[in-house]
Amino acid sequence: MWLLDSSIGRKLIMSITGVFLVIFLLFHSIMNIVVIISPEGYNAICAFLGANWYALVGTSMLAAGFVFHILYALYLTFQNMRARGQQKYSVTKNQKSVDWASQNMLVLGIIVLGFLGLHMFNFWYKMQFAEISGIHTGQFDPANGAAYVEDLFSNWAYCVLYIVWLSALWFHITHGVWSALHTLGLNNRTWLPRVKMFANIISSIVILMFMSIPVYYLFGCAT
């Protein structure tokens, strides 16, 4: 299968799953920012995306996207380390034009994954999982997302953790978005700087929308 045997095939899977995850993040961030504007509106969204078939299909697709992205990331990185060879250079210098993020995608991905586990425990386990399983895992009603958000971010340490997490994600996707488009062949000499700019804008919009929430609670704007 060329999607597994060829380098560009493997990269195609990376880029499609990556773009899919970024599109998910875009929707996720738009829904989340509602919690600042109107907690009632946010709870309506939470109720709508509970244990219904469409929400479950969405969640399963998302999980599959993550699994493929991560498995391919590990496989690709392992192959790349082997291609580099046993003997390392004793002196290496970075080139000015090379983004730091592009050289550290796996590390950034692992940081994102670690915090993702925490995030799933903080919210998903107490909301969608509670609804599917019927087990009462949190102290509020599973559809009362706003209460969970407010409760978690009343702790400044969680606000800071989430801000750190989102920063790592920002680095991952600023490189990821343009790299994915490049892998799909959607680039040329004229468009290269534009595609990079587009990646920076999209990543910054998504991350700023997410980040505004812990920042909002951290500075006590809710009270």
Place this chain on the structure above:
Amino acid sequence: MEKNINLTLKIWRQAGPKVKGEFETYKLDNVSTDNSFLEMLDILNEKLVKERKEPIAFDHDCREGICGMCSLFINGHPHGLDGETTTCQLHIRRFHNGQTITIEPWRSAAFPVIKDLMVDRGAFDKIIQAGGYVSVNTGGVPDGNAIPISKVFADEAMDAASCIGCGACAATCKNGSAMLFVAAKVSQLALLPQGKVEAAHRAKAMVAKMDELGFGNCTNTGACEAECPKAISISHIARLNREFLSAKFKD
């Protein structure tokens, strides 16, 4: 202005492909700044020969930046610090008195060391043999204007064709990927009507060979473009991806 400087050279010595190598330090005094980098190594080798020691093996041929034979990873950069130059175009005036220069061979699983600073870049020849050519019977010389080619495509193909196959891209890439080289070799033909005929087959065959030989997966870091002595643009990599993916989807 000519002056003489003293240098400390840390050079990788390795007796053969299977032997363990190590760095050896040499002192070279009174080197004229007018010397080229390779001339400096010649001087060192003459000195070693006079001392009845084994001279340092390194690759070179044209010494004017067109053949792609010279390699050398100098102080952390392939072909040295200067942009858009090969090792043979580098001069001692770019170094200062008392400087330590670390010289390593290309290090990449697909470029095994033959001896000292010399590596086997036969992998690139194998990739070219897999499809980097045009196999049509051209007949007599056609009229120059019989096949119109737009200036944009002609320039882009010419830029791609300036790749000298030196291997610096794969040597510097953290993923050991040869995509810049392969992209240049696919682009120089795919952009022109004569090369378009076999474009799909070429992209598939050359990428398959590249993967088979153990080069890594490109993650678009752009280090290759920054270090390429011919400043081949990574936009050619996007074209290679496009050519390859469309060929695969057509199958």
